[in-house]
Amino acid sequence: MKLYLVIPCYNEEAVLPETRARLTEKMKGLIAAGRISPDSRIVFVNDGSKDKTWELISAYHTEDPLVSGVCLSRNRGHQNALLCGLLTVKDLCDATVSMDADLQDDINVIDSMLDEYEKGIDVVYGARSSRATDSAFKRFTAEGFYKLMKSMGADIVFNSADCRLLSRRALDGLSEFGEVNLFLRGMVPMVGYPSSVVYYERHERFAGESKYPLKKMLNFAFEGITSLSVKPIRFISGAGLLFLLGSFAAFVVWLVRLCMGLGFSSVSFLSCLLLLVGGVLTLSVGLVGEYVGKVYLESKHRPRFIVSEFLNE
Ligand code: UDP
Ligand code: MG
8 A cells, every 4th residue: 555645834944854754754664564565655745935845855855765745836825735745646646644744643643544544444534632732712713613614514524634544536536626715624525435533632833833823714714614605695695584574574563553543654664665675685685696606616616426436237
């Protein structure tokens, strides 16, 4: 079994020597144990780093063919760098395991992922067993995010980051997704095939600092929701419908009061009209939104289906 580790790196010169040392040791151990073939690789993807990251990667490659490198022409963000790495190696290996360069993901999770792969599982998600090393704020926002995504109808694995094993056919499936706005956590479950989850402890970042400040995280969360779900548009239609129903109810009340001889209130009448117009407008915006949502989903050119087996003798 030929395993390629895919590690996106952006300005990671501080952690790279340690990451390389630990991953090399891990891979050599797996090769010695006969679990992976000797031509397996560690692929570092340099995401347009401004520091010495690429120089380090090239030097490691020269020293030891176990280390490979892919260099992006400029910084394109974690999701793009990761997908670039996966698609670059997809025809060279039997499976990939992706993880961050900062050693936050426990590298021993590779063993459990291989166990699952050997059972015939195509997609093995790595999920955090606890968020003890995250700040209370990060824990709260991250877990809230997963819950929000679920409520939006997105099929994502709770507390799973971008540490996962993908078999070759899962990678082939993933390569058929034509979208530009990437949210891999949401796309991988759409690929299908047998999947399972393995749990690991998430550590602190080994060195250097996070490349995901709050602003980037919020952007990422927003990207996640808008790239997976057109439900927010439906909220607009819902609100419009609510206004409309409200205006009808108010109008009935107004009419009943008029019939009971309680007087003609022009202010109430205008309020009803205002609510009615507001409702019609909001509903119309929602309706147009439904079509925009359809166009949006069509424009992603996602595969309509992926066939896993065809029995035809
Ligand atoms: N990363 C990347 N491109 C970017 C930002 C980050 O390839 O533009 C990589 C980074 O080198 C690391 C991974 O993405 O391997 C996760 O980033 P980080 O550890 O900073 O995020 P955090 O764990 O703090 O959420
Ligand atoms: Mg990290």
